[in-house]
Amino acid sequence: MRKLMQLTLDLFDPAPAPAAPEPAESTPASMEAVAAAPAEPLEAVLAPATFHHPRANRQAVLGGTFVAYEFKRARRRSIGFVVGAEGLTVSAPKWVTLRDIDEAVQGKSAWILSKLDAARERHQRVESSRIVWRDGATFPFLGEPVIVVLDSRGQSGAVLNTDAQALPGVPRLTLHVALPHTATPAQIRDAVQAWLMRQAKRLFTERLDHYAPQLRVEWRKLVLSNAGTRWGTAHSDGTIRLNWRLIHFRLPVIDYVVAHELSHLRVMDHSPRFWETVATVVPQYQQLRGQLRDEPLPPW
Template sequence: MLKFLQLTLDFLDGAPGQRPAAPAAPAPVPAEPATRPGPPAPPAEPLHAVLAPATFHHPRANRQATLAGTFVAYEFRRRRRRSIGFLVGAEGLTVSAPAWVPLREVDAAVQEKSGWILAKLQAARQRRDQLESARIEWKDGACFPFLGEPVIVVLDPRRGTGAVLNTEAQALPGVPRLTLHVGLPHDAAAEQIRDVVQAWLMRQARRLFTERLDHFAPQLSVQWRKLALSNAGTRWGTAHSDGTIRLNWRLVHFRLPVIDYVVAHELSHLRVMDHSPKFWDTVATVVPDYAQLRGQLKDEALPGW
């Protein structure tokens, strides 16, 4: 803070030949009231503490690094592989390296990859924040997406048990036209409401997934034998050589074209069990715009349960 000091100079200017007048007696200075000194002011907080850099900490972290001023604690694993690998997931950064690679080379590789690592970690954090902000509060009037459209939960004890989707609600601008009438009292616990809605969604998922599997399998000249619903946190589907297809039931939150991409993706694995160019060419025969749909699947944040 800049301080300004003002200087005032007083001149006594008398007439020639005259003695200057005697200076006036100074006015008495009023005494200041006695005060008890207060506690000393707390020291100013350092700037680096106010503007603390972002930090990222993997729950199973066993190594750490400072990347462009950002502290990153990551999980380091020894794996049977040919080179150092980097994976950024919901938990944070995981670095894998062959047994013969010394730690100094791992540290150097982490520093060299710092820009990519920080961008991925920040994107993962933003996605997690979006999920938290979209977390559903299970009560009368709760809203969740179904096939890309918002659905309003209506507690309706007259319905008995279960849930029934009403598609005849009046369509108003900005107001969801779908309502799910849940047979629970208005004082039902949040866990009860959530469980009824989840059971309804899983029934819809099994019906819809079966229909889409039957639609795409003949086009791909494959045969699926069993459908299993999963609740995986990071995987939307898997395919096994015995014809078993496992799909995440939460896919019913997405629009139908996105669901079709995942179904076609897993069925294509019954012909090509890797992600080679031949595999993606197979997917493109039934879902030509798979790249765009794959991006939507990756970027759209689903509500937290």
């Protein structure tokens, strides 16, 4: 049986290249106790942490900003830094001393603070766009806001109205959902999701059929996924998986993901030849890739 190959398009960029410290000869120190860190200025200790990882066990003052971060030992060759939604995580091999860790964190302070600021801003944007499922709720569809209208006169499902005369600052699209005003948030959410998934299936199929001949590949099956960290995957048997929530993005962004996965049917890696293949049909793929990464989807 031919070995199944699968590649994934991740939601986030890979972690940055870690800084490599000089090997230390001192005995490794315990990583659990925050008290093992060097003494901090009194004002930093008394002030609330500006950035605080929920599993923080070390701390540092970086450019006047107090940062409590997670530190852990790992089987690796150098110190690694990762900034995620929870905050900063620093990993290091057992032979690196805590003093070396502190020096590396200080040396990386500009990068750490910029990433922490960006993560906090992204979190705030995501939370501000959280959908409250009720009559009048707004959600994005192909990059445009759509207003939910509960209309119990409808027979079933949902119908998109594109004829509305938009007022300045008001979405022009309305989705009329056949539910009464007494419907629960879960009922409204499920009805909207079912409609969005139908639109995703139709549109993704259309875009796959559009780009496959240009890339001289043949896709055999489309599967809608709900993966938390992947926008799409391609299998060597011609199966394409696409996250249905891509339907929230503008069509050029969707086209980039479709072209990305179809290109894997020709080049099953992320080598320069792969990106050259993507560029033959989506020349602006780098810009669209950035939009896919930087434009957060509203929490459901």
